[in-house]
Amino acid sequence: xxxxxxLTREQxxxxxxxxxxxxxxxxxxxxxxAQSLGVSHGTVYRHFPTKAALRAAVVxxxxxxVSRDLGxxxxxxxxxxxxxRRWLAxxxxxxxxxxxxxxxxFATYHLIAADDSxxxxxxxxxxxxxxxxxxxxxxAAGEIRPSALAAGGRAVLDATARFHNPSHAAExxxxxxxxxxxxxWDLLVLGLARPDGQEAGRGxxxxxxxxxxxxx
Amino acid sequence: xxxxxxLTREQxxxxxxxxxxxxxxxxxxxxxxAQSLGVSHGTVYRHFPTKAALRAAVVxxxxxxVSRDLGxxxxxxxxxxxxxRRWLAxxxxxxxxxxxxxxxxFATYHLIAADDSxxxxxxxxxxxxxxxxxxxxxxAAGEIRPSALAAGGRAVLDATARFHNPSHAAExxxxxxxxxxxxxWDLLVLGLARPDGQEAGRGxxxxxxxxxxxxx
Numbered sequence: 001x002x003x004x005x006x007l008t009r010e011q012x013x014x015x016x017x018x019x020x021x022x023x024x025x026x027x028x029x030x031x032x033x034a035q036s037l038g039v040s041h042g043t044v045y046r047h048f049p050t051k052a053a054l055r056a057a058v059v060x061x062x063x064x065x066v067s068r069d070l071g072x073x074x075x076x077x078x079x080x081x082x083x084x085r086r087w088l089a090x091x092x093x094x095x096x097x098x099x100x101x102x103x104x105x106f107a108t109y110h111l112i113a114a115d116d117s118x119x120x121x122x123x124x125x126x127x128x129x130x131x132x133x134x135x136x137x138x139x140a141a142g143e144i145r146p147s148a149l150a151a152g153g154r155a156v157l158d159a160t161a162r163f164h165n166p167s168h169a170a171e172x173x174x175x176x177x178x179x180x181x182x183x184x185w186d187l188l189v190l191g192l193a194r195p196d197g198q199e200a201g202r203g204x205x206x207x208x209x210x211x212x213x214x215x216x
Numbered sequence: 217x218x219x220x221x222x223l224t225r226e227q228x229x230x231x232x233x234x235x236x237x238x239x240x241x242x243x244x245x246x247x248x249x250a251q252s253l254g255v256s257h258g259t260v261y262r263h264f265p266t267k268a269a270l271r272a273a274v275v276x277x278x279x280x281x282v283s284r285d286l287g288x289x290x291x292x293x294x295x296x297x298x299x300x301r302r303w304l305a306x307x308x309x310x311x312x313x314x315x316x317x318x319x320x321x322f323a324t325y326h327l328i329a330a331d332d333s334x335x336x337x338x339x340x341x342x343x344x345x346x347x348x349x350x351x352x353x354x355x356a357a358g359e360i361r362p363s364a365l366a367a368g369g370r371a372v373l374d375a376t377a378r379f380h381n382p383s384h385a386a387e388x389x390x391x392x393x394x395x396x397x398x399x400x401w402d403l404l405v406l407g408l409a410r411p412d413g414q415e416a417g418r419g420x421x422x423x424x425x426x427x428x429x430x431x432x
Binding site: 114145147148150151152154155156158159160161162165167168170180183184186187188189190191192195 | 330361363364366367368370371372374375376377378381383384386396399400402403404405406407408411
């Protein structure tokens, strides 16, 4: 890397993220970002026409990273119910982890995203599509009920919103949040998993198809 | 009712609610409330020791009213799955209705409730218990799976949070919100309803036990 190498979009986004973490969404300016990179604000403006565009790009990049990582799980092999459980646990763990480890930046992202409903809607659609993909695999393998697929991936995403939607972040410090997630999962899996006995789930009447003791 | 009749707690709460609607939670004072009732603020303080206590009491009264009305549905006769659907539809309709018809007061309540986590926790416990009651009836009648009862009423409440939890109020203006609720309900009912065929639900593979066209 030489000094003459042009500034990349990724470098600007990284610097903007750092500035947002430090100064918050209201006080972060394009000049701050440019200064931290040792360039003029004009250079930043060449990539992002407005401060709002820069802020939105930071959040969109963050959402895309979550979606990309989860997409890899959605494509894994193996039983669909187990895969869906891993996928949901990863989503919950990512969102709750960000909120816990970097609460200011998390709140900032949430605030910016509230002004960029298109980004959020796209993100949620992408996630719902990944769930639908898993359900479709499961139906093909005879593990998932076709009627659960008919309800759709978005229904699974919505039914677990309390555990991954940033609007609920204040509730995530509750010591009961993991248990509450397990209970919702147990309920969902009863409907998702194709019964191979009189009852849905492989564990007979008492349980879900996946051990509920699994923590993430 | 004579002029000498003492001021009731209910009259003060009604006046406080009106003041909160008009001035918002930050600007509403005990003096405002007392003035609107034509009494001294000392009279109000005899019932509510602080402004915070008065605000909290208004919200608790509102939550109690919702819980009371839903409790009546939980006690109704008839099939448990249908009753649960009516119960959830009533909850969703009350919360979304308040948010739509009186958005300022709704936001005010939400803000006050955020500072009174005990009131919210109690409210949610009461609601979860009502669902559990319906599930228990359904298990006794052979309509609901025992494993759904094991997941508990709180799981049903949590799985539908997007449609009644005030944290999601901004999403309720979406034209797709009713359809999204129906999809979650379809998924839940697959797990709740005891199968009397190979698939859960009375409508075969395609559907839930309750017509999803029902709007609330």
